[in-house]
Structures are given as C-alpha cells and as structure tokens.
Amino acid sequence: MPSPAPIYLDNHATTRVDPRVVAAMLPYFTEQYGNAGSVGHAFGEAAREAVEQSRASIAAAIGAEPEEIVFTSGATESNNLAIRGIAERGKRRGDHLVSVRTEHKAVLDPLARLARHGYVVTLLDVEQHANPRAGWLDPQRVADALREDTALVSVMLANNEIGVIQPLDEIAVICRQRGVTLHCDATQAVGKIPVDVRELGVDLLSFTAHKMYGPKGIGALFVRRSRPAVRLEAQITGGGQQDGLRSGTLNVAGIVGFATALQCCVGELPTEMKRLTELRNQLWERLHNRIAGVELCGPGLDERAAGVSPLRLPGNLDVAFGDVDGEALLLAMRDLAVSSGAACSSTDPSPSHVLLALGLSEDLARSTLRFGLGRFNTAAEVEIAAETVAAAVERLRGLR
Ligand SMILES: Cc1ncc(COP(=O)(O)O)c(C=O)c1O
Numbered sequence: 001m002p003s004p005a006p007i008y009l010d011n012h013a014t015t016r017v018d019p020r021v022v023a024a025m026l027p028y029f030t031e032q033y034g035n036a037g038s039v040g041h042a043f044g045e046a047a048r049e050a051v052e053q054s055r056a057s058i059a060a061a062i063g064a065e066p067e068e069i070v071f072t073s074g075a076t077e078s079n080n081l082a083i084r085g086i087a088e089r090g091k092r093r094g095d096h097l098v099s100v101r102t103e104h105k106a107v108l109d110p111l112a113r114l115a116r117h118g119y120v121v122t123l124l125d126v127e128q129h130a131n132p133r134a135g136w137l138d139p140q141r142v143a144d145a146l147r148e149d150t151a152l153v154s155v156m157l158a159n160n161e162i163g164v165i166q167p168l169d170e171i172a173v174i175c176r177q178r179g180v181t182l183h184c185d186a187t188q189a190v191g192k193i194p195v196d197v198r199e200l201g202v203d204l205l206s207f208t209a210h211k212m213y214g215p216k217g218i219g220a221l222f223v224r225r226s227r228p229a230v231r232l233e234a235q236i237t238g239g240g241q242q243d244g245l246r247s248g249t250l251n252v253a254g255i256v257g258f259a260t261a262l263q264c265c266v267g268e269l270p271t272e273m274k275r276l277t278e279l280r281n282q283l284w285e286r287l288h289n290r291i292a293g294v295e296l297c298g299p300g301l302d303e304r305a306a307g308v309s310p311l312r313l314p315g316n317l318d319v320a321f322g323d324v325d326g327e328a329l330l331l332a333m334r335d336l337a338v339s340s341g342a343a344c345s346s347t348d349p350s351p352s353h354v355l356l357a358l359g360l361s362e363d364l365a366r367s368t369l370r371f372g373l374g375r376f377n378t379a380a381e382v383e384i385a386a387e388t389v390a391a392a393v394e395r396l397r398g399l400r
Contacts (some may be wrong), residue, residue, distance in 0.1 A: 085232030094149020162298025163316025172201030214261030341368030
C-alpha cells in the first residue's frame with residue numbers, strides 16, 4: 001500500500017500557493033514580462049497597469065489608499081524599513097523605541113541593532129503562561145512605557161507561535177494621544193482575520209504574500225500618508241522607484257500574485273475563520289483526550305477580545321507535551337509537517353523566546369509543537385495528525 005502523503009500543518013511558516021494565484025501570475029512571466037518602470041512601450045505599460053491595479057486592490061483590502069502601499073521583498077524587509085526608517089528620521093524627537101518580548105525576530109533584530117547604535121529599547125512583558133490571556137499585551141504597559149523621547153512603538157497584531165491577537169486599536173489611541181508613531185507587524189493576521197488600518201489606527205503595517213497562499217519574496221508596508229503623514233528614511237536606494245521609499249525593479253508577477261491571494265482570502269474570510277476555528281478545536285480536543293499531561297500554550301481557545309473578536313488566530317494551536325522533547329517528536333513523525341518550540345529558527349537551537357517570555361521553563365518550551373492549520377487542511381487530516389502525535393508521544397514516553 002502506498003504510504004499516505006505527508007500532512008502539512010505548518011501554515012504559520014508558509015502556505016501552499018493557491019492555484020488561482022499561480023494562474024493569475026503566469027502571464028507576467030511569459031507574455032507581459034515588461035519592466036513596470038519602462039516608459040514608451042506597451043510591455044512597460046502593461047506591467048505598470050498590473051502593478052497599479054494590484055496596489056489598489058491590496059490597499060482596499062486593508063482600508064488604505066493605493067499610494068500608502070510600498071512593495072518590499074517580504075515582511076522582514078517591511079519591518080526593517082518601518083523600524084529603521086522611523087528611527088533614523090525620528091532622531092529629532094528622540095531615540096527611545098518600545099516593543100514587546102514576544103515579537104518576531106524580524107522586529108527584535110532591527111531593534112537590537114539600533115540599540116547597538118545608541119538607541120534605547122524597552123521590551124514589554126505579556127500575560128504569563130496558564131493565564132487565559134497568556135501572551136496578551138495589556139495596553140496600560142504601553143502607556144506606562146512611553147516617554148517624551150519615544151520615537152516608535154512596534155507591536156505585532158497576531159503572534160506567529162501562540163496566535164495571540166494584540167489590542168492594537170487601544171494601543172493606537174494611547175500612541176496617538178502622545179504623538180508617537182505606531183508600527184504593527186501584521187504578517188500572521190492579514191488574510192486570516194479582518195484587518196483595517198484606519199480602524200486599528202496604526203501608522204505603519206507590515207505584511208507578506210507567502211502566509212496567505214501567495215508567492216514568497218513579495219511583501220508590503222502600509223505607510224500612512226495623511227493625518228498625520230509618516231516620514232521614513234529609505235533603506236534601499238537606487239533607481240528611485242516607489243517615490244524613492246524602496247528602490248528596485250518591481251516584482252510584477254509577485255505583486256499580481258499577492259493581490260490575487262489577498263482577494264481570495266478576503267472573499268472567504270468569515271467562512272474560513274469559522275472552519276479553521278472548528279478544525280483547531282477538534283485537534284486540541286483529540287490531543288487533550290488522547291495524551292496525558294498536555295498543556296495549551298498561549299491564550300484560551302474560547303477567550304474573546306472586546307466581547308466578540310477571538311483572542312487567538314483561528315488556525316493556531318501550540319501545545320506543550322511536558323516530558324517529551326519537541327525535536328525528538330518532530331523526528332518521530334516524518335509524515336507530519338509541524339514546527340517545534342525548541343528551535344525558533346533553524347539556525348538558532350535555543351528554546352523559543354516567545355515561550356520563555358510567557359514564563360515557561362526551558363524544558364517545557366522545548367517540549368512544544370506549533371500547529372498551523374490552513375486552507376487546504378481537512379477534518380480527516382486533523383484526525384490522522386492527532387493519532388500520529390499521540391502514537392509518537394506514547395512511543396517516546398515508552399522509551400524512557
Ligand atoms: C510575525 C512575523 N513577522 C515577520 C515574518 C517574516 O516574514 P517574511 O518571511 O515575509 O520576511 C514572519 C515570518 O515567519 C512572521 O511570522
């Protein structure tokens with residue numbers, strides 16, 4: 001009997017490109033391959049038109065204006081442009097920067113680099129493990145951290161490990177009152193939950209196509225252009241594309257794919273949120289019933305923010321297995337693609353800084369698995385995945 005295909009439950013790492021996205025991109029490799037910067041011929045015009053239509057569609061999907069969207073190579077670059085761009089421009093206001101311990105490395109690393117150059121960085125704590133709101137940032141902590149010389153606050157919308165959704169709208173009110181620019185890394189949120197930059201009140205917002213069934217290597221930064229207009233120092237200079245904010249030949253096929261991917265997500269958002277919540281809860285229930293001593297990491301699955309919106313991404317589950325090493329578990333389940341809390345990146349073997357910030361011990365953090373459910377997962381896959389994990393945990397426990 002052929003072995004069943006591997007099951008992919010690592011949709012926070014990246015997602016399969018939707019066939020509709022591939023179809024929309026193809027002509028921009030083969031027929032419409034012009035440079036969007038070329039003037040005076042039809043190839044350049046067609047490319048430019050495709051880029052501008054895509055820009056308008058992406059802007060509309062997040063409540064922005066087309067001229068507020070800057071294309072980048074992905075969320076890492078968007079975060080760098082936002083953070084370093086503000087820090088370098090905002091020097092006159094001061095050199096104090098505020099963020100959170102549980103941010104992605106694509107925020108923490110640029111901040112650490114600025115700290116080495118004399119900026120002062122404050123990293124805020126979040127609610128601790130076993131609290132129903134574990135991982136959540138109390139907006140009061142932001143209010144307490146702001147100073148006269150604070151140039152930027154950077155808070156992610158949805159966490160890539162524990163799925164917690166932060167109260168950006170409340171944080172924005174605080175920043176606005178104090179005249180501080182607010183950046184949001186919304187990489188895991190856009191396309192998964194409703195995101196509207198005006199409702200959130202943010203000044204800068206990073207996102208990327210490959211987390212929403214689009215291609216890798218294309219992302220965007222929303223840069224507020226009015227009330228107030230945000231000024232950034234460009235980080236990549238050259239041909240002066242995109243008003244000089246981000247030089248470089250535009251990735252036309254990627255941009256078209258990005259816009260198509262986001263359109264598909266927005267169209268299916270309410271049904272997909274409900275479906276993924278049910279699948280995620282099914283997975284937790286099976287793991288919880290089958291395996292003794294499992295612990296949920298991050299906020300409770302039924303927790304709500306402001307009474308209605310979920311406090312956790314619909315497709316996210318992060319589970320600690322206590323006495324079993326997450327890396328060993330991964331190796332014992334070659335047909336299941338999930339991610340371990342032991343290595344937050346393949347080049348860094350230390351336990352996840354997010355889980356440590358929640359107060360988990362190193363051993364407990366190393367015993368976790370992160371599940372990311374997505375568009376192409378089914379209830380049947382969830383059943384097989386839960387059985388596979390349960391069998392692997394039993395086997396590993398039996399070996400000790
Ligand atoms: C929260 C968050 N921010 C930033 C990134 C980096 O995104 P990209 O791969 O597009 O550079 C990721 C990707 O893992 C992420 O999850």
